[in-house]
Amino acid sequence: MKKSAQRPNQIPTKSFTGERESKARRIYEELKNYITSPEREIGDRLLSNRKLAAMLNVSTFPISQALQRLENEGYVELRNGSGTYIASRHRSLTMADVVSLCMHSKDHLWSNLLTMFMEALAEHGKIGSLVGIDPKKGSGQGEVIRRIGYSESKIMVVQGSGHFPYSVFDLPGMKQKTTIAVFSWVSESTWPGLYRVLHDVEAGGDMVAKHLWAQGHRKVMLVGTDTQIAQIESDRPDQGYPACHFRHKWESMGGEWTKLASHSTNILHHHELDEKAFLKQLKAKAGPTAIFGLRDYEAWLAQNILLHRKPAQAANLEVVGYGNTEWSKAGNASFSSIDFNFETIVNKAISIIDQVSEGRTPANDPILIKPKLVIRNHSKK
Template sequence: MASPVYIQIHNQIKAEIEEGKWAVGAKIPAERELSLHFDVSRMTLRQAIQTLVDEGILERRVGSGTYVSNQKVQEKMSGVTSFTDLMKAAGKVASSKTISYHMTMPSQSEIDQLKLEKDQKVLRMERIRYGSGVPICYEIATIPAELINGLTKEEITSSLYSSLENKAKLFPGKAMQSVSAMAASEKIAEHLEVKRGDALLRVRQLSYLQDGRPFEYVHTQYVGDRFEFVLER
């Protein structure tokens, strides 16, 4: 199965950044120019760029353009807590709305992070997560397909961690997270019931099983005034 066109473009732009075609902080060409260069529609090109923005590789600056992201300080956190458990601890009922759910070929970033072979499929799902009916975050999660064989869509979307533990006998271990600030896009603002430009916390998390295998790569955008991170040192 060939990767979607926007993923192929994502991979090429990412590779060119890594090769030094555009330095950290450099402005990349406009979408119109890039769409002509790759011979694709503006919509397809925009999807590739947005994926790179979600991953923190690129960043949009209102009224200015799109730039290669500056490197940010990363905060390492140990331990993995499911969203369901987080909401339970806060006295809220967790629920989710699945926007997309499909098996596909991984992007180069997903291959790198999840230590995959290029021909290994992944499940990529896009969800809105709620606490007692209030939207808390928007997330895109990628999971190696081989780890969830035997699990139903309902088991995966309702509580992945519990299903892995109880049915697949796979136990989450540590997680690595990077946290940064961003403004809500029009699409995300609509999903999270906030205004375009409102403050969001962007979290990229790579979670590992106790045996050391990476099992979930997630990009999450949290509503700034509905969620906070507390670090213990």
């Protein structure tokens, strides 16, 4: 323990008048008050148990009991052969410890990413403050970022898909903030204070194409939403669409492809596949021998139609999804899928936050996180 006039070793005792207040409780409270006082710092070494006992006029046994409880609660760390140290959990938190999370919170896939960020921030002594994205209520990405821009938060994580709205940096105070754009943002520009940890969409599209080609497939049906199908037809891989990169890689290898869009069926925006159109493509001469669901959801829809309507054909058709969602894992999906590798995305973003918090300046180049192809069940043509 460091000795100074501002940080004395003497533990200020508290008066306990109730007869029922046990000695152990009194010692625990006095040590806790001492450890959490403003004069104490993270990493301070406490006096030995013997000296603490002498100061409180008790034996070493209740001191050991109290310190064990304080360690279980995260206040101190007991190091064998070294002593007892004040842990980092209970330092005072400031706005510098608050990280604003501009993220989707309702979608099952993105809520998983949000949860991982919350847990990782807590482990690093930070507080994640959600400012959820909900375009249906007028709180889209740009609007939410602007709201954070006027806040006192110094760091924000923005999860998106599209072009980063650089106009937000014109807001007062934004240049003093650190922004980490995660998952999917299209931009070749750099901006001081903006860091990007992105899903490598090109690698994802290439992985699917190479895998299907290696399995002997030469014609594949691409199944996705209207928007995703339009992305494929736009032929703009520079816009950050995995399906576009798949198309380019697939065509460069000599592969053919057909398409089928899922459609919304109700106000809840649940999507379904046109079963007749789906089966018609499969019946066609030289039809597709594999199906690429541009989301896991479409892969599930295709798989279910095959299992219920064409179980014999299902054994000879390979289905690949994109996302490897939690419900795909829990539901024991029989199709392969591209895993976004969220864990690595979160770890890289947290590393940037730690560096900024320590006063260091991280490299500003975009970090591309390669996804993983999870192979579950496939046939070889």
